[in-house]
Amino acid sequence: MKELWTSVASVLGVLAFCQSLLQVVFPPELRFAVLKFLNRLFHCFSAYCYFDITEIDGVNTNELYNAVQLYLSSFVSAAGSRLSLTRALNSSATTFGLSNNDSISDTFRGVAILWEHVVTQRQSQSFSWRPLPDEKRGFTLRIKKRDKDLILDSYLDHIMERANDIRRKNQERLLYTNSRGGSLDSRGHPWESVPFKHPSTFDTLAMDPDRKQAIMDDLRDFASGQSFYQRTGRAWKRGYLLYGPPGTGKSSMIAAMANYLGYDIYDLELTEVHSNSELRKLLMKTSSKSIIVIEDIDCSVNLSNRWKPGGGNGSSANRNCYDPSSLDLRGGGPGEEGGANNTITLSGLLNFTDGLWSCCGSERIFVFTTNHIEKLDPALLRSGRMDMHIFMSYCSFPALKILLRNYLGWECEEVDGELGREVMRELEEVTEKAAMTPADVSEVLIKNRGDRRRAVRELLEVLKARAERNSISNFGGGVVEDEEQEKRALESPKGVKRPPTNCQEKDNTSCKKQQQQGEAADDLVD
Ligand SMILES: Nc1ncnc2c1ncn2[C@@H]1O[C@H](COP(=O)(O)OP(=O)(O)OP(=O)(O)O)[C@@H](O)[C@H]1O
Numbered sequence: 337m338k339e340l341w342t343s344v345a346s347v348l349g350v351l352a353f354c355q356s357l358l359q360v361v362f363p364p365e366l367r368f369a370v371l372k373f374l375n376r377l378f379h380c381f382s383a384y385c386y387f388d389i390t391e392i393d394g395v396n397t398n399e400l401y402n403a404v405q406l407y408l409s410s411f412v413s414a415a416g417s418r419l420s421l422t423r424a425l426n427s428s429a430t431t432f433g434l435s436n437n438d439s440i441s442d443t444f445r446g447v448a449i450l451w452e453h454v455v456t457q458r459q460s461q462s463f464s465w466r467p468l469p470d471e472k473r474g475f476t477l478r479i480k481k482r483d484k485d486l487i488l489d490s491y492l493d494h495i496m497e498r499a500n501d502i503r504r505k506n507q508e509r510l511l512y513t514n515s516r517g518g519s520l521d522s523r524g525h526p527w528e529s530v531p532f533k534h535p536s537t538f539d540t541l542a543m544d545p546d547r548k549q550a551i552m553d554d555l556r557d558f559a560s561g562q563s564f565y566q567r568t569g570r571a572w573k574r575g576y577l578l579y580g581p582p583g584t585g586k587s588s589m590i591a592a593m594a595n596y597l598g599y600d601i602y603d604l605e606l607t608e609v610h611s612n613s614e615l616r617k618l619l620m621k622t623s624s625k626s627i628i629v630i631e632d633i634d635c636s637v638n639l640s641n642r643w644k645p646g647g648g649n650g651s652s653a654n655r656n657c658y659d660p661s662s663l664d665l666r667g668g669g670p671g672e673e674g675g676a677n678n679t680i681t682l683s684g685l686l687n688f689t690d691g692l693w694s695c696c697g698s699e700r701i702f703v704f705t706t707n708h709i710e711k712l713d714p715a716l717l718r719s720g721r722m723d724m725h726i727f728m729s730y731c732s733f734p735a736l737k738i739l740l741r742n743y744l745g746w747e748c749e750e751v752d753g754e755l756g757r758e759v760m761r762e763l764e765e766v767t768e769k770a771a772m773t774p775a776d777v778s779e780v781l782i783k784n785r786g787d788r789r790r791a792v793r794e795l796l797e798v799l800k801a802r803a804e805r806n807s808i809s810n811f812g813g814g815v816v817e818d819e820e821q822e823k824r825a826l827e828s829p830k831g832v833k834r835p836p837t838n839c840q841e842k843d844n845t846s847c848k849k850q851q852q853q854g855e856a857a858d859d860l861v862d
């Protein structure tokens with residue numbers, strides 16, 4: 337054993353001597369050329385090829401590095417005895433990683449792959465726009481030369497896909513906003529994000545169950561439709577236009593969609609976007625598997641005035657709603673024609689959702705909402721642009737039943753007894769005529785959620801009062817004007833007034849009936 341150590345030491349000594357001799361005898365240029373040559377010779381005869389994936393690519397973070405790190409973390413935990421642990425911002429899960437200069441093998445389509453995590457000290461920093469970390473990190477991928485063409489592209493795509501899945505699973509959903517008005521953050525990102533924790537789901541959404549199911553099916557088909565979109569040559573995106581009076585659940589529906597699909601939301605504030613090119617940049621910085629939302633598309637920006645440089649004074653009165661009749665969809669828009677490059681136009685917006693740029697990235701959903709579909713330009717409604725137009729209506733009876741279940745834990749299907757059924761009939765009859773929004777109904781239920789009996793009784797009273805008011809104002813039409821609805825939503829019923837319970841004002845029969853219903857409601861929810 338002693339002899340072995342002696343011989344190893346003497347070999348090392350000889351090598352060190354040769355190296356110092358090389359350094360003394362040969363100039364650095366020659367040494368470098370010799371090493372390069374030896375390196376080439378080695379790679380020529382080696383059966384393997386190597387790919388370096390560095391953490392920082394120039395000054396930008398290399399997304400592939402992050403993806404590989406996440407991908408390896410999915411199976412490294414079972415393999416390694418020494419691992420690095422990390423937890424990302426907004427993440428609820430711990431990620432395992434390879435320790436410095438450790439390696440792990442993987443197989444893909446029967447091909448063996450070796451990954452090595454290489455960490456070296458960075459040389460003294462030359463000039464850089466931003467400080468770089470002291471350590472240089474990277475992964476080296478080793479595969480057999482003959483497998484290179486066979487798997488490299490598909491393997492890297494597979495890694496990116498898996499990494500995105502892991503990221504989504506680990507991370508709470510994110511809600512992005514462009515409220516910084518075009519300025520970029522330190523990583524060059526125009527979007528700001530916060531964790532998205534909206535509790536709305538399709539289960540809690542009050543709307544007709546058949547329509548709800550149709551939307552869920554559509555979303556599911558979209559999310560699993562990669563091959564369909566590829567086969568048909570369509571960009572993998574889908575547009576939904578949600579329209580209806582305020583408080584009917586448009587925003588709640590968007591949150592439910594995001595929670596259902598596990599997508600992030602990009603809430604695009606059009607008033608913060610100054611030009612079509614800025615809009616394009618924002619789009620380019622959105623990730624796939626996301627929902628891009630423009631709320632109140634009819635009011636968020638005065639496209640017509642911004643279109644014509646001298647065409648409007650931009651007064652707040654004008655800014656509130658645009659006049660679609662003054663929009664001109666011919667040509668590329670004024671940004672290109674009129675030289676007003678700092679404007680956002682309808683054509684820019686349409687290109688955003690529909691043009692070539694809309695296909696950068698994939699699996700994205702565009703959702704526009706409006707209270708006034710009739711004010712939208714037909715170009716926005718054209719088929720193929722917004723694939724599905726979803727009307728969010730006043731509270732229907734099936735929707736009311738969902739709200740009763742959500743807020744009071746009350747299953748209408750389980751109602752029995754003659755009086756109980758009578759109340760259900762009353763509710764059914766009066767709900768449509770009342771034309772109340774789910775938001776208004778929710779208010780009544782929230783206020784009385786501690787006392788089911790009182791909640792149902794008050795709801796019935798409010799519905800009846802609304803129905804009566806509607807029949808008077810519309811001569812039996814039953815649906816009130818939009819403006820009135822908006823006002824009603826703004827009023828936000830702090831305390832819903834009860835209709836007069838003073839029976840002297842009414843005839844005896846109706847008074848008796850009212851009393852009976854009150855009692856029935858009491859029995860029903862006992
Ligand atoms: N269909 C619904 N199902 C369940 N809750 C609803 C529904 N519609 C409204 N709500 C309740 O009313 C509140 C307001 O609803 P939401 O913001 O989704 O309405 P909206 O249609 O987006 O209104 P606006 O047009 O003013 O933006 C929600 O927080 C939710 O609690």
Ligand SMILES: [Mg+2]
Nearest residue numbers: 586587588631
């Ligand atoms: Mg809304």
